[in-house]
Amino acid sequence: MKDGPDIAHIAALIGDPARANMLTALMGGMALTATELSAEAGVTKQTASSHLSKLEAGGLLTIRKQGRHRYYQLADTDVAELLESLMGVAMRAGHVRTRPGPKDPAMRHARVCYDHLAGDMGIRLYESLLKRGHLNEQAGEPALTVAGRDFVTGLGLRLDALEGTRRPLCKACLDWSERRTHLAGSLGAALLDHMYASGWAKRKPDSREVVFTKSGQQAFERSFGEG
Known part of the structure; x- marks a missing residue:
């Protein structure tokens, strides 16, 4: 054994x-x-x-x-991240239970992965933080830089509270629909909550889909676009 x-x-x-x-x-x-x-x-x-x-x-x-x-x-979030990874493997291997429907594009654009942003918008957020020097990757996991700490504090988020939990501040989560990384951890959850509180987006009832308003999309672009 x-x-x-x-x-x-x-x-x-x-x-x-x-x-x-x-x-x-x-x-x-x-x-x-x-x-x-x-x-x-x-x-x-x-x-x-x-x-x-x-x-x-x-x-x-x-x-x-x-x-x-x-x-x-x-x-816990580890279970959610395990399921998200399994979804990615299933999608890559062609094990899809239903034909793609009208909801698929919206779910691929922006959705909740337990408590953080996934889909294309989640990936764009993650890659923007990397490109702007707010995150760096160490041994495959993201870490908040000094500039990133200033950026997060500037959004009004309390880093001391986010770091005061047993949960990692930043964690890479493989996105099943795009097969690229989005941001999990306490920071990933806090950023999505910030978007809700700021009126950028809201959760669609009885769905994992996250819907951005027109002004919310513009605000997202200002904070996390390629510019």
Whole structure:
């Protein structure tokens, strides 16, 4: 018997189609009920509860209780980033479950990856930070530079709060639709929250899609364009 982490167990948990659909539904960062997740998976509520128990026991989900209700969400950002990477491998290998539809271009343009910006807009943000010297890459992971710290502080973000969590400040996340890197970590989440708070963009209801307003797109270009 080999030593080390049992990746086969995690792969088996994710590999079931119903459980994979549930996990994908939670990629938007929202906590959902067993009833909502059973609809996403196309199974009965009783079957969904069995699947959810296995995912929780496997460390992929956590439960939040509010009154009589139980809500399920991804255990942490590492799980979200694992799922995003698997989506990239599946897309590259041609394992696509449905034909591309009208929503695909919008999802590829801008969407939520758990709590940070993904899609073309997320990649542009990341590459702009690199090009402007606000990030540099060390051993494959991004790090905020002195100029980057000034830039982030200038946006009104509190670096002391972002660095005071167990989560990395900056983390590279492979984008499944573009196969390039977007920014995760506490900074990636804070930048998306800043865009929401500034009125640049909003989350489309019941979707991972992020919709930028015309003025928000212009503001994004000023802060993260190629200029």
